[in-house]
Amino acid sequence: MxxxxxxxxxxxxxxxxxxxxxxxxxxxxxxxxxxxxxxxxxxxxxxxxxxxxxxxxxxxxxxxxxxxxxxxxxxxxxxxxxxxxxxxxxxxxxxxxxxxxxxxxxxxxxARRLPGTAGITGVHVLRTLDDAVGLRAELTAGSPRVVVVGAGFIGAEVASTCRRLGLEVTVLEALGTPLAPVLGADLGGICAGLHADHGTELRCGTAVDRLSIAEDGGSPRVTGVHLADGGWLPADVVVVGIGMxxxxxxxxxxxxxxxxxxxxxxxxxxxxxxxxxxxxxxxxxxxxxxxxxxxxxxxxxxxxxxxxxxxxGHTVRRYVPSGYVWSDQYSCTIQLAGHPLPTDELTIVDGDVDERRFVATYLREGATVAVAAMNNAKLFNRMRRQLRRDAEPAGNAAVTA
Known part of the structure; x- marks a missing residue:
């Protein structure tokens, strides 16, 4: 070659x-x-x-x-x-x-966009460096009212940063619990509490119908968000975080x-x-x-x-994912290792949820299949290594983290 x-x-x-x-x-x-x-x-x-x-x-x-x-x-x-x-x-x-x-x-x-929103001032996605530069310019111009569509990792992190900048933020999430497909309903519910802890309004089970648009110097600009339930929210900036x-x-x-x-x-x-x-x-x-x-x-x-x-020139190694993800939201670092299912049982094994510092395991048929933590990297990493040792087949040549 x-x-x-x-x-x-x-x-x-x-x-x-x-x-x-x-x-x-x-x-x-x-x-x-x-x-x-x-x-x-x-x-x-x-x-x-x-x-x-x-x-x-x-x-x-x-x-x-x-x-x-x-x-x-x-x-x-x-x-x-x-x-x-x-x-x-x-x-x-x-x-x-x-x-x-x-x-x-x-x-x-x-990044996925809301239909028909391309070219509308004030409507942003966040995938690239240029996206971030454009969004930052609007967030730091006065005190815009921000609506974030989607409470996944990107949406939650953007909301956290907006609060850090002192901005009024509302997060809209179509699911009943944010991050439930990744973290499960229990830990997703704990993450929902982070928004409340820091003054972000989180609305779950809420879908977007369309945006309110007004002319601004000959160019369309967002002024609000119409909700599927008939409600309306004023917005100077809308950040869309609905996947890619x-x-x-x-x-x-x-x-x-x-x-x-x-x-x-x-x-x-x-x-x-x-x-x-x-x-x-x-x-x-x-x-x-x-x-x-x-x-x-x-x-x-x-x-x-x-x-x-x-x-x-042919497949000689198998990829085995580590299943490790992390997210920094507000003052918390959330970490997950493994591949939990919605039916797995979340058990707090160290720390306190109310203090936003804990380690938890996901149990399936009595066996630990994943581990999660909030603000406790030391214990999490130790348990993550053990989880990997328990899960990896003997003699398998694969990259894991």
Whole structure:
């Protein structure tokens, strides 16, 4: 293999570049990124960067000079538009057609928007650095009334940052309990209490019908949110945090299997052995069903397995997710390891929920299948390591965190 192109200037893409060199690949290494920025870390975008306490340079994923050390050729501000794995060609938006022996797909996804809201001033999503810069400019211009649509991790973190900036915030969540699909109803309910603790109004079981729009100097601007139950909320800024869509449109004619992401085997290898997919865009064969994760840890961990299989020319390693996620909301760090189900029993094993400092386990048929914590990283990490040791099959070669 003499040339490898990484499509996506992301966390997953950066880790893939590092892994390729670490695993002995010495050929041409390209990274194609649609954004004009060098690879950057996304988690701070909804927190310290949005609050203005973290600068742009602190987001860089590659250290100064590391791209030179990696002999990594980066092309920013250009999109991949077509991939022909059989011919080994990659076509870019500037008309260039590259001959490549291997491809790492790390294109992530795009934030979902409310229908018909594109181009309306005051309506934001938060996925990219440019999104964060635009949102921060509006949040720091006076004292806008903010409505956040969606109480998932991004929505909750944005609400937390808005309160940190002293802004009035209302969070709308369609589910009865925020984060219940990820954390379960019990821990989701505890997270709902964080909003109340810090003066954020959380409305669960509440859907958006449409936005109120007014003309502002010839341009449409949001003025409020109409709710499905007939209610209305005034709003100067609306932040939409309702998930993302995998970025796969450019692969429509590639011959790859596309199904809520790029389908791969258990080693992140696609239908073509010279193409692997990692990060938010990868939908890989799990033990029971195909799964796709949208978490930082998976994007980072998958690179080593995918690169090993790409260089081998076939699947030699299986990816086993660590199941680790975290979120910083208000003054609390929430951590989860494992894969809990809604029917699992949450048991507090240390600390106190009311003090917002505790560790809990998820029990299924008497066995611990996941562990969660709020503001107790030390005990959580110890229990997380034990959980991993108990769960990992003997002799399995896989990346875990």
């Amino acid at each position: 003499k040339s490898v192109a990484i499509v996506g200037g992301s966390l997953a893409g950066s880790r893939a570049a590092q892994e390729l060199r670490a695993q002995g690949y010495d050929g041409l290494l390209l990274m194609i990124g649609e954004e004009r920025h060098r690879p950057y870390d996304r988690p701070p975008l909804s927190k310290d960067f949005l609050a203005g306490t973290t600068g742009r340079d602190e987001l860089d994923l590659l250290d100064a000079g590391e791209d030179t050390e990696l002999d990594l050729h980066q092309r920013t501000g250009v999109r991949a538009e077509r991939l022909d794995p059989a011919a080994g060609t990659l076509t870019l938006s500037d008309g260039a057609e590259l001959a490549v022996d291997g491809v790492v797909i790390a294109t992530g996804g795009r 869509t995998p970025e796969t449109g450019w692969l429509a004619d590639s011959g790859l299997i596309l199904d809520d992401g790029v389908r791969t085997d258990h080693g992140l290898v696609t239908a073509f052995p010279n193409v692997v997919a990692i990060g938010d865009v990868a939908r890989y064969d799990g033990p029971e069903r195909p799964v796709r994760h949208e978490h930082w840890t998976n994007a980072s961990d998958q690179a080593g397995v995918a690169v090993a299989n790409l260089l081998a």
